[in-house]
Amino acid sequence: MSYDPSRFAPLPDPPYYAVIFANQLADPAPGYEAMADKIFELAQTQPGYLGAESTRDAGGLGITVSYWADEASIRAWKAKADHLGAQKLGQQRWYQHYTLRVARVERSYDGPEGRSL
């Protein structure tokens, strides 16, 4: 357990957008890791991509939050991911359940220096 800065996303000035994706991975989830890597690489090259934070527990419950400059960049990324077949495979094979929310970030801070909400 040690702090890895690469696992935290930057804190640009709001407003910007978050895609909050919580999901229960099936076991097994054939092909999931390779596609997840591909989608993440793709996101990083997309206009408007600001960063992501992602983790998954031993039971397969994962949360990934990706951050975007605006809604147009989210839509463009989704169209590219769909082209790879990611959404279809996710629905058919990998996710027992998921929730996805698109939210507009209004304020943010980091720590542990401590700033008030």
Next chain:
Amino acid sequence: MSYDPSRFAPLPDPPYYAVIFANQLADPAPGYEAMADKIFELAQTQPGYLGAESTRDAGGLGITVSYWADEASIRAWKAKADHLGAQKLGQQRWYQHYTLRVARVERSYDGPEGRSL
């Protein structure tokens, strides 16, 4: 690995608010589990609390997203958590790093039935 509905938050009609908290837990983090349980119980009794999704990997990287009816309910919850000393202990003992963002949820869906973003 199996789907546990209690680990997913409901999908109320937007708009509502998300508090996105990503954190790297220190090792050891004395007293953390007990306080986390207490804060979660407290949240559930707070006006405006809509649910939460939370997970942490073996390396201690956790993401908790809690959902709230409005900003006033987030502030009221924060004031209560501060009263327990949670924020101070988090800053002093538990978190090597964290990011916290407050965001307004604008749309949401769940799956794997499949609906478009």
